Structure formats: C-alpha cells, structure tokens
Amino acid sequence: MIIRQAKKQDLKQIAELDLVLAMEISRKDFFKKDETILKKMEKPYLYRDFKNKNNIFFVAEEKKQIIGFAGGHIKTNLKFFKIKKVGFIREIYVKPSHRHKGLGQKLMREIIRYFKNKKIKVAQLTVLTNNQPAFKLYQSLGFEENRKKMVRRI
Amino acid sequence: MRIRKATVKDxxxxxxxxxxxxxxxxxxxxxxxxEKIKKVPFVLRGKLKNKDMAFFLAEEKGEVIGFAWAEKQKNKFFWTKYPFKGYLHDLYVKKEYRKKGIGKKLINECFKWFKKKKFKYWEVGVHAWNIGAKKLYQKKGFEEHIVWMRQIKK
Structure with a gap:
C-alpha cells in the first residue's frame, strides 16, 4: 500500500470514489442534494479542480487499485486576517473494505505535510456534526473546533 | 428601545x-x-443598498446599542430543493444592554424579513468560544449542522 500524489491517470478511479463520498455525505446531511445533478456534474468538477494549481490530491493505492483519496485546497484569506494562507482539506474518503487500518490518518498527514512544505501553518476543514467517525479522526490529529454552522428550518 | 431596518442614510x-x-x-x-479592520466597513454603503441584505438597528434614545445583518444567499446548483437560504452574518449587542432580550428581538426582525422572501431554512455561524450566542440560537430553534475545525502547526 502506498500513498502518493494523484496523477491524471488516477482521475477516473478518484471520480468514482468522489461520487460515492458525495452521495454518502448528502444522505447523512438533513439537507439532501439533488443526486441526478451530483451524478452529472461530479466528474467535470473534479477534472476542473485537478487542473487548479491551488488544489492537491493524494491517493492510497494497493495492487494498482485506488482505495482511498484526499483532496486539499490552498485558500488565500481576506485582508483583515493575520494568517494569509490556509490549507483546506476538502475531501477524504477510504473505501469501506479498507477502513480501520489507519489510512484516513495517513492521507491526512500527507496533505498536512504538503501544506507545511508550502509554509502553510493552518489546516482547516468542515465536518457534519453527526459524522462521529470523521470528527474523531480529526480530533486525533489535533484539530480543534473553531466555528459552528447552525441551521433552522422555517 | 426600538428596532428598525437601516437605510443608506444610516x-x-x-x-x-x-x-x-x-x-x-x-x-x-x-x-x-x-489594524486592518478600520478599512472594512466602507463596503457597507453598497451592502445597505443591496435588496438581498438587511441591517437591523436596535436603538435606545437615538443611540445604536446593537445590530443584526441578514442576507439572502444563493445556494449551489445541486441544492435544487433549497435554491436560497437566509444567512445571519452578524449579531451584536453592546455589553451593557445584554440579557434584556434584545438579541432575540433582532433575530425575530430578521425572521420576519426572511419570511417575506420565502426561504426554507436559514444559517448562522458561531465561534466555538461563544457559548452565549450558541445558547441564544438554540433557544430560537437552531441546531448544529456543520463544525469548522482547525489545526495550527507551531
């Protein structure tokens, strides 16, 4: 099992996993996304994101199969923030059959190391409140709660 | 104490x-x-004219003692069930005037304005350290949805 930066040839496999991730999140979320649109738009968006130089993708590969991936984005903050650039971890997914083996942690560590090499000291991410496994993973890596989004249905 | 919607004259x-x-x-x-904060409020003039935004001022004897800033925001394309949401940007009441129900009244005015625009839900962001604000929103029927987490490398 190796973890490496994604190449163009990996995009097809990443797209499949990314779609599964998007659907999983949408189902956990009480605001459901339109799945027909997700299925249609997910691939072009991923391919476009891959070309963006502010984005980075890492994959976990075993026997030529991509079993997990993580995507990060370097964001420039608004002028009144002290910290100019922030590393945003946009997505992380490990195939269910390969979970509980520490792959999530390894992928996160790679992205954070990538940010560190770019002199970015702050990593951020968002997580659904009801997503306990993800929340615990991030806590174990030293992530702390910063802000919360609250919603009210009318 | 009265609450009114701000215009460009304000x-x-x-x-x-x-x-x-x-x-x-x-x-x-x-x-x-x-240091950089002083420059930011100048974009407010445009926002006061914007019909998708509303500023509410709480005034006591002509003096502003609190305010709320609400916005009608567009959701991304895949939220077809929820094309728009109401977003509460800011809510602030001067220290001496807290615990008097002014925050609640400001929120109610935002609710009324939102209802006119027919949203299905609205959102507010709250700092993790702001326990008072979180309690206030919970009382007004908000629930936690997403958490922003941050890791700072020293």
Missing part, C-alpha cells in the same frame, strides 16, 4: 457599530488583525 451608524463588533471579535479571535 451608513455612519451601521459603520460604527459594525466596527465596534469587529474589534470585539478580534479581541477573542486571535486570527483577526485589528
């Missing part, structure tokens, strides 16, 4: 209370640079 009042609020935030959120 620019200076809105700018002053918004600046006070940003300094209050900067004291508690180490990430904000107080």
């Amino acid at each position: 620019f200076k009042k809105v700018k002053d209370i918004k600046t006070e609020f940003m300094f209050w935030e900067a004291k508690r959120d180490k990430g904000i640079d107080p």
Whole structure:
C-alpha cells in the first residue's frame, strides 16, 4: 500500500470514489442534494479542480487499485486576517473494505505535510456534526473546533 | 428601545457599530488583525443598498446599542430543493444592554424579513468560544449542522 500524489491517470478511479463520498455525505446531511445533478456534474468538477494549481490530491493505492483519496485546497484569506494562507482539506474518503487500518490518518498527514512544505501553518476543514467517525479522526490529529454552522428550518 | 431596518442614510451608524463588533471579535479571535479592520466597513454603503441584505438597528434614545445583518444567499446548483437560504452574518449587542432580550428581538426582525422572501431554512455561524450566542440560537430553534475545525502547526 502506498500513498502518493494523484496523477491524471488516477482521475477516473478518484471520480468514482468522489461520487460515492458525495452521495454518502448528502444522505447523512438533513439537507439532501439533488443526486441526478451530483451524478452529472461530479466528474467535470473534479477534472476542473485537478487542473487548479491551488488544489492537491493524494491517493492510497494497493495492487494498482485506488482505495482511498484526499483532496486539499490552498485558500488565500481576506485582508483583515493575520494568517494569509490556509490549507483546506476538502475531501477524504477510504473505501469501506479498507477502513480501520489507519489510512484516513495517513492521507491526512500527507496533505498536512504538503501544506507545511508550502509554509502553510493552518489546516482547516468542515465536518457534519453527526459524522462521529470523521470528527474523531480529526480530533486525533489535533484539530480543534473553531466555528459552528447552525441551521433552522422555517 | 426600538428596532428598525437601516437605510443608506444610516451608513455612519451601521459603520460604527459594525466596527465596534469587529474589534470585539478580534479581541477573542486571535486570527483577526485589528489594524486592518478600520478599512472594512466602507463596503457597507453598497451592502445597505443591496435588496438581498438587511441591517437591523436596535436603538435606545437615538443611540445604536446593537445590530443584526441578514442576507439572502444563493445556494449551489445541486441544492435544487433549497435554491436560497437566509444567512445571519452578524449579531451584536453592546455589553451593557445584554440579557434584556434584545438579541432575540433582532433575530425575530430578521425572521420576519426572511419570511417575506420565502426561504426554507436559514444559517448562522458561531465561534466555538461563544457559548452565549450558541445558547441564544438554540433557544430560537437552531441546531448544529456543520463544525469548522482547525489545526495550527507551531
């Protein structure tokens, strides 16, 4: 099992996993996304994101199969923030059959190391409140709660 | 004490209370640079004219003692069930006037304005350290949805 930066040839496999991730999140979320649109738009968006130089993708590969991936984005903050650039971890997914083996942690560590090499000291991410496994993973890596989004249905 | 919707003529009042609020935030959120705050409120003039935004001022004997800033925001394309949402940007009441129900009244005015625009839900962001705000929103029927997490490498 190796973890490496994604190449163009990996995009097809990443797209499949990314779609599964998007659907999983949408189902956990009480605001459901339109799945027909997700299925249609997910691939072009991923391919476009891959070309963006502010984005980075890492994959976990075993026997030529991509079993997990993580995507990060370097964001420039608004002028009144002290910290100019922030590393945003946009997505992380490990195939269910390969979970509980520490792959999530390894992928996160790679992205954070990538940010560190770019002199970015702050990593951020968002997580659904009801997503306990993800929340615990991030806590174990030293992530702390910063802000919360609250919603009210009318 | 009365609450009213601000117009462009109230620019200076809105700018002053918004600046006070940003300094209050900067004291508690180490990430904000107080030096740069002075420039930000000048974009407010345009926002006061914007029909998708509303500023509500709480006034006592002509003096502004609190404000709320609400916005009608567009959701991304895949939220077809929820094309728009109401977003509560800011809510602030001067220290001496807290615990008097003014925050609740400001929120109610925002609710009324939102209802006119027919949203299905609305959102508010709250700092992890702001327990008072979180309790207030919970009382007004908000629930936690997403958490922003941050890791700072020293």
